[in-house]
Amino acid sequence: MKKFLSVLLLVTLTASMLAACGSSNSDSKTADSTDQGGASKKKVIAWAWDPSFNGAALKIAKELYQKEHPDFDLEVVDMAKADLEQKLNTNLAAGVKEGLPDIILVNDPNIQKYVASYPNTFADFTDKVDFTKFSPYKVDALRVDNKIYGVPFDIGVTGMFYRSDYLEQAGYSAKDLENITWDQYIAIGKKVKEKTGKYMATINPNDEALTSILLQSAGSWYITPENKGNFVNNPAMTETLRVYKAIADSGIAKPVTGWSEFVGSFNAGDVATVVSGVWQVSSIMDAKDQSGKWKVAPIPKLNVQGGVNASNEGGSSWFVLNNSANKDTAIDFLAKTIGGSSEFYERFLKENGGVGSYIPAFSSAAYSEKPEFFGGQAIYRDFTDWSKKVPGISLGMYTQEAKDALKNELPNILQGADLTQSLTNIQSLFEQQVK
């Protein structure tokens, strides 16, 4: 009995200790919130994942908005993208509002999944922003059942960054790289390898960035707008994988295993070209010793109907949560800045190198700047020109699952398995996963 009592005593002790610890915290929290209420400042909370990019963009927007709404305040919470998605999913799946922000950054391929999985969770922006002022492909990504669920933010319009010194050495001028096909690209790559000993590109069999770029450049995607697998009987897909294998087989690509090795190989000057989104500019400019040696050309195109020399890699948009206490303030804030201010986009480009899809900003001085690093080329004007040509696609709900199914089969394809058979395998694997 004594033993029981002492255990009981200890349990109570521990519990009270923990409770004390907990309650003191919740006390301070309530104190905080009354403070906010008392000062009549409308504090909007936003989640973003890169303090030097999208987090910084919000801070610019905040400064602009505060000029007309001095009582507005914004707190940006930075966390890793995967962490942000994990937290959001847990909160929404558990149906817990506590701890959710007012504004959230969403990666474009996740848009449809979120809107479909958590109906009535995200605010409808259809009449809040003039979407005709944005690149159409970007607005297409935000449209679900004829409603538009957010404000378009950064884009990943792609370009072919190249080392002009290496290509000159191999006998190619800027003109030779305009509007080429992927087969021409491979031929140039072989010449570069022969003359300079440098690789033309990197290849990572565990990464689907290149296949995504290729598919969108032909207006196609891994899945159809009806969320079915788009692998079988899809000429764009067949051509994409043929090109992918041809690049791997030709020996012009340096195999890399991850992001840091990919960035490292062009920072170290090992490759002559990088086909990537416009946001790659900042990583390329990290290698200060290579200033003046880089240029950008449009990406090569697929030799199929509808194939163009422009595509997109990545990009994100801002959502507002319907349940947030500051919903109207948050919507107005986004609509007046990121959704309709040319000044915002000019500053975002100048200060953080970020490119948006807001067309009126494209004619501003910031976008016609000619950085020394790229040999005086007006790269942003070029990128925005290309962004108007990017085919619009529906990213659907199961992009990630479809990419995973492809990745699973990619090694077989690279080893020379029959492509038609492989595509059938991918299709059935995908259908098993999403059933």
Add this chain to the structure above:
Amino acid sequence: MKKITPIMVHTFLILASIISLFPFLWMLMGMTNTSSDILKGKFGFGSMLMDNIHKLQGMTHLGAAFYNSTIIAVVGTIITLFLSSMAGYGFEIYHSKAKSRLFGLLMLSMMMPFAAVMIPLFRMFSNMGLLNTPTAVVLPSITTAFMIFFFLQNTKSFPRELLQAGRVDGLNEWRLFTLIYVPTMKPTYAAAAIITFMNYWNSFLWPLIALQTQDKKTLPLVVSSLASSYNPDYGIIMVAIVVTTLPSVVIFFLLQKQFVQGMLGSVK
């Protein structure tokens, strides 16, 4: 070649330690280099250490995160050791058939992946109003099946004669535990302390979900948020990782001797 000579043993051990120490060395070198040097694969020390530290200070509240991590890990470890050792002691010393069945059931809980209980757990803590507190991080793991099992296994080698002698001397059950069992099992406690401390210190998923504001974040969460940008600065990340790793290293070296003993069994 009948004998393995000390030279061979040493060569093997030196090679093995170089391999296992390399990541640490890489981390320390990374601290002193710029991000693009790290990406290029530069092997050697640079001169950017102060610069990286300075930039890191500007970006995050490392001090607050360090404090949060320490509170959670220290308080959590003390409570876990206390409760789990009592449970392990109880299962073994007051043995009965029903209890071993109960213990079997407890072992089954080790097979439950955390992700499966996360959402209900999150709801529960939300209803209790405990989200965004250190309590929420500590509470779900104050007793773990593994720790109870660890103490139970070690208690098997504990000489019961000591307890009988104590009873003869008139100690009650509680004092038998605190005055005889706990001091004898010190090495086991040390080993358990290291394991538990590391678990709390490195835990990621649950703190990520349960802690909601910046000022409550723990170190692994801060490191994770640094590594997230499109163009992460690896020099700064290396500094943050060193800060995060250091306490575990210090604790391990402090308790190393006891740890090895504890793994071998407390009582010989």
